[in-house]
Amino acid sequence: xxxxxxxxxxxxxxxxxxxxxxxxxxxxxxxxxxxxxxxxxxxxxxxxxxxxxxxxxxxxxxxxxxxxxxxxxxxxxxxxxxxxxxxxxxxxxxxxxxxxxxxxxxxxxxxxxxxxxxxxxxxxxxxxxxxxxxxxxxxxxxxxxxxxxxxxxxxxxxxxxxxxxxxxxxxxxxxxxxxxxxxxxxxxxxxxxxxxxxxxxxxxxxxxxxxxxxxxxxxxxxxxxxxxxxxxxxxxxxxxxxxxxxxxxxxxxxxxxxxxxxxxxxxxxxxxxxxxxxxxxxxxxxxxxxxxxxxxxxxxxxxxxxxxx
Numbered sequence: 535x536x537x538x539x540x541x542x543x544x545x546x547x548x549x550x551x552x553x554x555x556x557x558x559x560x561x562x563x564x565x566x567x568x569x570x571x572x573x574x575x576x577x578x579x580x581x582x583x584x585x586x587x588x589x590x591x592x593x594x595x596x597x598x599x600x601x602x603x604x605x606x607x608x609x610x611x612x613x614x615x616x617x618x619x620x621x622x623x624x625x626x627x628x629x630x631x632x633x634x635x636x637x638x639x640x641x642x643x644x645x646x647x648x649x650x651x652x653x654x655x656x657x658x659x660x661x662x663x664x665x666x667x668x669x670x671x672x673x674x675x676x677x678x679x680x681x682x683x684x685x686x687x688x689x690x691x692x693x694x695x696x697x698x699x700x701x702x703x704x705x706x707x708x709x710x711x712x713x714x715x716x717x718x719x720x721x722x723x724x725x726x727x728x729x730x731x732x733x734x735x736x737x738x739x740x741x742x743x744x745x746x747x748x749x750x751x752x753x754x755x756x757x758x759x760x761x762x763x764x765x766x767x768x769x770x771x772x773x774x775x776x777x778x779x780x781x782x783x784x785x786x787x788x789x790x791x792x793x794x795x796x797x798x799x800x801x802x803x804x805x806x807x808x809x810x811x812x813x814x815x816x817x818x819x820x821x822x823x824x825x826x827x828x829x830x831x832x833x834x835x836x837x838x839x840x841x842x843x
Contacts, residue, residue: 560728560729561654561655561656561693562655562656563655563656563729563732563734564727564728564729564730564732565693565725565726565727565728565732565734565825566725566726566727566728567694567723567724567725567726567739568643568723568724568725568726569643569721569722569723569724569739569740570641570642570643570721570722570723570724571641571642571719571720571721571722571740572639572640572641572719572720573639573640573641573701573705573717573718573719574637574638574639574640574717574718574719575637575638575639575640575705575714575716575717576635576636576637576638576714576715576716576717577630577635577636577637577638577707577712577713577714577715578633578634578635578636578712578713578715579630579631579632579633579634579636579711579712580633580711580712580713581632581709581711581712582632583632584629584630584631584632585629585630585709585711585712586622586625586627586628586629587627587628587629587630587707587712588622588625588626588627589626589627589628589640591626592642593640593641593642594640594641594642595628595638595639595640595641596638596639597628597636597637597638598636598637598638598639599636630712635715640705654691654692654693654694655693656691656693656734657691687770688733689733689766689769689770690733690734690735690769690822690823691734691735692734692735692736692737692761692820693734693735693736694736694737694739695737696737696738696739696740696741696818697739697740697741698741698743699740699741699742699743700742700743700744701717701742701743701745701839702714702717702744702839705717713841714841715840715841716838716839716840716841717745717838717839718836718837718838718839719742719836719837719838720834720835720836720837721738721739721740721833721834721835721836721837722832722833722834723738723739723832723833723834724830724831724832724833725823725825725830725831726825726828726829726830727825727826727827727828727829727830728827728828729827730827731824731825731826731827732824732825733822733823733824733825734822734823735761735820735821735822735823736820736821736823736831736833737758737818737819737820737821738750738818738819738833738835739833741818742837742839744839745837745838745839746837746838746839747835747836747837748835748836748837748838749834749835749836750819750833750834750835751833751834751835752821752833754819754820754821755820755821755822756819756820756822757817757818757819757820758817758818758820759817760820761820765822821833
């Protein structure tokens with residue numbers, strides 16, 4: 535149920551937001567997220583009629599066929615179209631002809647909403663109402679903190695959790711004769727620090743289910759189970775409650791190589807088709823990050839999926 539809610543939330547977010555907003559929101563330690571998603575989708579028209587597929591104009595798109603066909607956002611309210619035949623019934627899109635195999639590239643720049651995609655605030659057990667306004671160097675705090683002069687150790691709090699996305703459903707055309715043969719793409723996730731020096735842990739923002747994920751840069755520092763079960767207890771010298779996992783045959787563990795995030799079987803053999811649709815995803819990459827003022831941290835990775843009978 536939770537996976538369905540997350541997928542619905544993400545789809546609603548992608549459909550309702552424009553590519554560029556004036557200002558992305560910050561969390562309580564002044565971190566500003568930005569997500570860029572590029573997808574190449576191969577479509578097959580198995581029918582006998584040419585079909586015009588309307589496209590969400592939030593996305594830039596380009597068809598890979600003879601002659602340039604594209605939609606490009608120059609600004610938030612100005613769209614450039616390459617040809618007049620990309621409009622039908624005042625809808626923007628493209629034609630796919632009988633028995634044609636067509637590759638289409640979609641891209642979108644998404645200023646991530648901190649609530650929608652769960653980039654969390656830093657959890658402070660000492661004085662949660664204490665804030666610093668960095669631009670004025672002003673400190674705001676309640677009249678009585680109720681504690682001594684020393685408080686707690688600041689630690690790299692995990693500020694996000696991956697969103698599972700079933701891209702085959704996400705990009706599905708409501709026509710049984712239009713078949714998605716394959717898709718591939720790249721995710722670029724940037725976190726910029728708009729305040730003083732900050733420390734945090736961050737995970738992959740999106741995981742396309744049933745797709746292979748590879749070429750992850752930079753190399754992850756650890757996985758989630760290591761972060762919860764080893765890193766935090768060692769860092770804080772305290773017992774952190776271990777996450778509970780319901781392991782099933784569909785559940786997977788991730789094993790890292792230089793270029794591939796893949797599943798790991800009980801024999802420790804790499805399996806190329808990595809992530810399953812089961813919602814009990816056990817492990818995913820984690821990075822520990824320290825950022826100075828106005829500096830950024832970038833995570834990039836690729837994904838691919840192909841139809842199999």
